[in-house]
């Protein structure tokens with residue numbers, strides 16, 4: 369019997385839930401807790417309707433087919449939490465200005481925004497660079513490249529457009545920043561070209577090897593590791609330590625911290641913000 373019941377409610381049996389949890393962990397590293405069947409069915413029902421899939425069993429069969437790239441990407445898009453906003457945790461941006469930018473002087477700076485969602489994080493970093501250069505003539509004169517990656521193709525599409533409206537054009541920004549960093553656009557506000565120029569977006573899954581991305585001076589990996597089990601978190605941080613230049617900085621979300629890998633890094637606390645500096 370079709371499991372989307374006559375009243376339209378999608379059902380997920382315990383076996384289907386376990387199979388889906390395994391799929392999501394293998395595909396994205398994201399670990400669903402127990403008892404989240406409702407989250408799964410509520411996030412997937414629209415996508416399943418679009419693909420003509422009537423039950424979780426049909427979905428799992430289609431995903432195991434291997435040729436369903438669009439469906440797979442759609443499931444990952446639906447299951448990721450993409451909440452973000454401008455200058456999230458402002459103390460991190462103050463720390464960039466107080467510590468990281470002055471140390472860079474004339475050298476090239478490569479920054480990775482490792483789960484960039486719809487772009488607010490990497491564009492905020494680029495805005496901070498702009499601001500720093502205006503306030504400190506002759507400083508930070510080397511090229512600054514911001515590589516912004518995410519597993520979700522739909523948030524990357526939004527990020528590349530660089531046009532924001534409603535809450536996403538206001539949360540975290542004051543009026544002066546809106547005037548300075550954006551131009552009016554028929555659909556809201558568009559990030560100005562001088563801010564966009566530094567940022568390059570790329571689809572990238574953090575569970576894969578980082579070698580293709582090169583080495584970085586700064587990594588922002590904020591508010592994503594919370595979705596991964598501890599072994600995967602440890603693995604990602606170990607690999608980030610290898611992707612950082614000696615003396616490079618790792619920023620985590622304000623509720624996240626380094627635990628067992630802490631001896632590779634020293635904690636830097638400045639301007640109310642915390643970052644982890646890779647020992648030289």
Ligand SMILES: C[S@@+](CC[C@H](N)C(=O)[O-])C[C@H]1O[C@@H](n2cnc3c(N)ncnc32)[C@H](O)[C@@H]1O
Nearest residue numbers: 396448451452483485519520573574590591592
């Ligand atoms: C809550 S948002 C955080 C955005 C931003 N870093 C911030 O702090 O505002 C988490 C992002 O992590 C992304 N994500 C989840 N799993 C991922 C993975 N395996 N590889 C890359 N990105 C992932 C999601 O698509 C989502 O956009």
